[in-house]
Amino acid sequence: MATTFLDREQKILEHLKTHKTASVQELAEVFGVSNMTIHRDLHKLANSGHLLKKHGGATLPNPGGKAQEETSLCAMCGKTASQRTIFIVKFDNGEEMRACCAHCGLMMQSRKKKVWQSLTVDYLYGHMISAGQAFYLVGSVLNICCVPSILAFGSKTDAEKFRKGFGGQLLDMEETIHHMHRMMHMHSDM
Amino acid sequence: MATTFLDREQKILEHLKTHKTASVQELAEVFGVSNMTIHRDLHKLANSGHLLKKHGGATLPNPGGKAQEETSLCAMCGKTASQRTIFIVKFDNGEEMRACCAHCGLMMQSRKKKVWQSLTVDYLYGHMISAGQAFYLVGSVLNICCVPSILAFGSKTDAEKFRKGFGGQLLDMEETIHHMHRMMHMHSDM
DNA sequence: TAATCTCTTGTTAAAGATAACAAAATATAA
DNA sequence: TTATATTTTGTTATCTTTAACAAGAGATTA
Secondary structure, eight states, X not given: OOSHHXXXXXXXXXXXXXXXXXXXXXXXXXXXXXXXXXXXXXXXXXXXXXXXXXXXXXXXXXXXXXXXXXXXXXXXXXXXXXXXXXXXXXXXXXXXXXXXXXXXXXXXXHHOSOEEEEEEEOTTTOOEEXXXXXXXXXSOSOOSSSSSOEEEESOHHHHHHHHHHHOOEEEOXXXXXXXXXXXXXXXXXX | OOSHHHHXXXXXXXXXXXXXEEEHHHHHHHHTOOHHHHHHHHHHHHHTTSSEEETTEEEOSOTTOOOOOOOEEOTTTOSEEOTTTOEEEEETTSOEEEESSHHHHHHHHHHOSOEEEEEEEOTTTOOEEEGGGOEEEESOSOOSSSSSOEXXXXXXXXXXXXXXXXXXXXXXXXXXXXXXXXXXXXXXOO
16 A cells, blocks of 8 residues: 555546545545545645645645745745755655755655655756756855855856856755765764 | 724734734734634735745745746847846836847947946856946957957956956947947948 | 714634644655 | 555544524615
8 A cells, every 4th residue: 555645646536637625524434544644645745836725625736826836945944945946856756855955855755765756956057957957056256045155057158157256066865865965974063 | 993903913014024924823812812813814914925825833924035026128139138138228218128148238338328227146146336437348368248258247356356267358448339339330231 | 961883803603724743655775 | 575664545523514494683665
């Protein structure tokens, strides 16, 4: 019963698309699980913005255009995650966490085990890039978010050019994580 | 007892501004009313968007301020102006025009006479900077919007660092406008 | 003035939500 | 394989929310 959760999660959303609303009781009966399990599902789905939890059940978000809160908070340090540097980690079980920048994002990722995919933003172009294939400029003099500064680039060539001016080391993801762990052992703060 | 309600409503919001969060129980004790009355108050206030109802209490909505993405179109070339490179020109008569980047923005500005102020975005930090005091990197290899590429920086030092990697000429606003006019006379396209 | 109406508030009972703990299922390591 | 973690689910007790009804305070009207 390893993947029941993802299935049920998907099916709850599908159920909502057709029924527009669903009660906890109803969903529990449909899926043959306890109310508590449905509660937990809805809590996760509501947290990731896929639905709105109401008393007794859930609905789809933004039917009429309520002010969508697009700003997310860093799960590591708590400050608002800028769209310029956001780092998104998606886990095997469908959960998702967001960090303010690669600094917090890579820390977050290195603690958890079952990462499915992680994304971040190319600092030059603003595109989303796969975090595993990105190049990280660590310790440059451009401190835009957390310190030590870690900037992400999709192209190694561009990153090299950036480095010429702002210094720092150009590392891939694994090296960056190792580098951060070394730093943590030298000092004892985050 | 006609206006008791409005008073309490106001005071609940004030209470939230200082305390950031408040439980139903707590508010009921503070105002000397039943929990049910507080529930009804919060329901109204939540409905009108003044606060967010949580299980057991309430919080203020959008503490950080919603990052509303106001998409505007470039008055010069017509494409959508990214928040990363937007160039805003404000005229004496209170009118305002927006351009996709410094390339279009400076062109726009040099045609019009009665410019009061113009703003653009520091490419590195995303801050708004006064366009007249900014430094422009013209003709670098980083083509992010229009060509020739013109990137804006608030700090000359940072701009120099950027130039080390990506090339181009570093000019102030007037020089940049002159440079563009020379280019226009050599070729005949925009 | 009394009679009535409307609005706010309180009480109660039932349903829902949450936290804490225990059990079952699964994954990981030895 | 067995043994040990980790994850998922269920159970229980407690707190919260809601709806329905009743009581009280002003306001309105005859």
